[in-house]
Amino acid sequence: MINIDITKKLKAYAGVQELRIKKDIAPGSIVRITGPSGAGKTTLLKMIAGLVKPDAGIIAVNNINWFDAEQNIDLQPQQRMPGFVFQDYALFPNMTVQQHLEYVTQDTEWINRLLAIGKLDSFTTHKPQYLSGGQQQRLAILRALSIKPKLLLMDEPFSALDVKMKMDLIGELRPLFKELGATALIVSHNPQELDGVADDELEIN
Amino acid sequence: MDITPIWLTLKLAGITTVVLLLLGLPLGWWLSKKRSLYKIITEAIITMPLVLPPSVLGFYLLLAFSPRHGVGQWLLDTFSLRLVFSFPGLVIASVIYSLPFMVSPVKSAFQQLPASLRQASLTLGKTEWQTFWHVLLPNIKPSLLTAIVLTFAHTLGEFGVVLMIGGNIPGVTRVASIAVYDAVERMDYPAANNYSFVLFAITFVLVISVFIYNKYQVKSPLE
Structure with a gap:
């Protein structure tokens, strides 16, 4: 179970607004996160990952406190190790597709399987600048999966994919999440994108 | 033409560049992170050699290195190290004088990298050091090369600070820029031209x- 009960003051054009999130998430579920631009969706994912510190509250994953303002607990991102797909992909320009995955794991079998899922097995020696937007996005997803995370935080992970590729990839990812026992929090602007896939929804206003 | 001043200049520039690379990388990385008052003051001090007349910097270093008091006296008494009119003194003065040429480009390069690169590496379980070595450093390579070459070239052209700290001792502190000045003083224009060229x-x-x-x-x- 993932328990989130946090607040964070966000700087906005019109002044300061408070982001308040309270949500319990069942393990293994896929949660769609929606809300208008600037509402704090990315900030929420970064707070869960330990990249941004909430002002107050608790984040607990499987009864382990990742963040607890009162008890002064704040685990480092390296201790939390969520699979994080960044909105800008955050691919490493100096590394090839293969090196991105080898930077994380030496498990060749797992790397090959991921490459097949992302349909990137023909592009292993390519650096990100030589990949299309959709290929870059798939690589970002594969890299996040390479650590075999129990929690996946995905910030608009399918925005650059065409409909067929998106459906194929989602179709492949769903059983993979189950196999890993991973819970996935997916920010999505497209209301239909995760229809029939998401088990739960978190709307941020 | 006596090539000793050229050799000495290249040696000074080489050692200064290596020392500044070792100092400038961590310093540039530290300065590129969130700003604080300490960092602003440190950056201002590092930038001072860019705006100060070299003779002013040389004068203060001459005072600091003087074996009659302070740091200079302590170095002489403890390590028998005399910095004034010596090659090690030239190296230290050059390091201070060329510091901004290494630190500023390195700092700017780190600042221009998207924050998400570092964040992605951390969420993959990598330490700050692994992130620095495998992700950040390789992606500032062009800027780093520019910083190295600028530092080396700038040290080659040093005159004021070198003259104040090192004087004009053949084979010890007489670098090429001093040799040019010395040759002109002697009206030996062909020699000055050789060194200058x-x-x-x-x-x-x-x-x-x-x-x-x-x-x-x-x-x-x-892109």
Whole structure:
């Protein structure tokens, strides 16, 4: 179970607004996160990952406190190790597709399987600048999966994919999440994108 | 032509560049992170050699290195190290004088990298050091090369600070720029021309090489 009960003051054009999130998430579920631009969706994912510190509250994953303002607990991102797909992909320009995955794991079998899922097995020696937007996005997803995370935080992970590729990839990812026992929090602007896939929804206003 | 001043200049520039690389990388990385009052003050101090007349910097270093008091006296008493009118003194003065040429480009390069690169590496379980070594450093390579060459070229051309700290001792502190000045003083224009031409040629080749390299490399790898 993932328990989130946090607040964070966000700087906005019109002044300061408070982001308040309270949500319990069942393990293994896929949660769609929606809300208008600037509402704090990315900030929420970064707070869960330990990249941004909430002002107050608790984040607990499987009864382990990742963040607890009162008890002064704040685990480092390296201790939390969520699979994080960044909105800008955050691919490493100096590394090839293969090196991105080898930077994380030496498990060749797992790397090959991921490459097949992302349909990137023909592009292993390519650096990100030589990949299309959709290929870059798939690589970002594969890299996040390479650590075999129990929690996946995905910030608009399918925005650059065409409909067929998106459906194929989602179709492949769903059983993979189950196999890993991973819970996935997916920010999505497209209301239909995760229809029939998401088990739960978190709307941020 | 006595090539000792040229050799001494290259040796001084080489050692200064290596020392500044070791100092400038962590310093530039530290300064590129969130700003604080300490960092602003540190950056201002590092930038001072860019705006101070070299003679002013040389004068204060001469006072600081003086074996009659303070740090200079302590170094002489403890390590028998005399910095004034010596090659080690020249190296330290050059390091201080060329510090901004290494630190500023390195700092700017780190600042221009998207924050998400570092964040992605951390969420993959990598330490700050692994992130620095495998992700950040390789992606500032063109800027780092520019910083190295600029530092080297700038040290080649030092005059005021070198003259104040090192004087004009043949084989010890008489670098090429001093040799040019000395030759002109003696009205030996052919010798001055020889040293000047060698310095001009080396710096020109260095600068043009960086420009050519950067023409192909400086474009952001994210484009």
